Amino acid sequence: MPSPRRRPDPAPLSALTLLALEDIAGAAIVLDAELRVVDFTPSAEQLVGAPLSRGTFAAKALCGEGDQRPIAEALAAGQAVAAEVTRVHPEGGTRVLHVRGTPLRRAGVTLGFVLLLEESGWERGGPDAPVERFSILTADRGMKQLLRDIERVARRSATVLVRGETGTGKELVAQAIHAASARSGGPFRAINCAALPPHLLESELFGHARGAFTGAVRDAPGHFRLASGGTLFLDEVAELSLELQAKLLRVLQERVVIPVGGRDSIPVDVRVVSATHRSLQGAVAEGSFRADLMYRLRVVPLFIPPLRERGDDVLHIAQRFIAEQNALDERQVLSISSGARARLRAHPFPGNVRELQNVIEYAFTMGDGPVLLESDLPPELREAPAPDGDRQRAQVNVPRSVPGKAAPREDNEAARIRFALERSAGHRGRAAQSLGISRATLWRRMRALGLAE
């Protein structure tokens, strides 16, 4: 009886098959039953960071020659495996690869294995550690999944629709998709579909011919052509007029544009990422958006959760904005008081990350000293009902590193006013400003509390 070891060597896959495999599954390595490399997709070699060659053993290709062979051992035992493998990259630094391996079986016989590779270098530090990719900072697990999805969609050219409340980072995500894609060397152009009346928007998008309308003194290419070879970001796409929706649909289907007042169709090579803060499905239901265009635009839908649902992200991103302010200003904030933290955690942030950026800038400007205090925050955060259970912590954990600057009890108005006056060196205007009240109100409260001389 022929031994299974005598099986003829599997035939290498065609270049086209490998490309198809990469398109469906990402970077992949195909192994024979003895764990030798049969073939690999182009980006697998790039991820491993060393030349792969047919016939070498997988464990060696992935783990060097050490005795660390968890993948090889699991596969040899016929099990599916998921493991992290650290590779020292020739261009410097280490990379963590996420490797999933699955046996390929037919009629009970293991014919070989497939390994799927994904870079997870940025995930070091545990599932709740903050990470940063493409300027997107987050510690939230849902957002980390979004970062992985971005890398996945970036590899293909599918049309992506990003949905999220205002200020959640929709444009940042569109830029990330561009930066992670093969088009990153090409242009990234963004256009806000809600910002212009339809006739202007049409020529902004598709261009116009000279003389097409009054003021069209020369040909203009339009964003589709200007983004050629790159990515076009259509912001607030739900606001497009029905007439422009029909035109956009034709461009997406036929991949050509006809400039306003022009006759010839011009081919365009653009990846479209669009964004909306409201549901396109809802817009379709109310008759303001074409269903066929919606399906074209949301081949891959990505959702950005609001900041208030991302746990500690508000504090991590606040630290980032503080560091940015520190670099610009004389004031150097080294920490956030526990009272201010509690307020930041409790605020719903309807304007999301952009609102947080403004809040930090406000607090930075209004306060001084190395600790960002609750009293530095804008009134809408300070004057909200005290966050549950945080009040006590806010009083206990006042940083002790700042002599003479300890925050007062928040429920003691007189102390707050005295504190504000002390910090503003008796300057009532500045004290009132930092308390978020007018000078007149400050004066009235000082008299009522017996603080005025």
Ligand SMILES: Nc1ncnc2c1ncn2[C@@H]1O[C@H](COP(=O)(O)OP(=O)(O)OP(=O)(O)O)[C@@H](O)[C@H]1O
């Ligand atoms: N996770 C994040 N980490 C760091 N900065 C962020 C993050 N998310 C958003 N930002 C910053 O917040 C601001 C708002 O982001 P962006 O403009 O992408 O939001 P948007 O959803 O497009 O907003 P809008 O709906 O108002 O158009 C930008 O300055 C962006 O750099």
Ligand SMILES: [Mg+2]
């Ligand atoms: Mg935007």
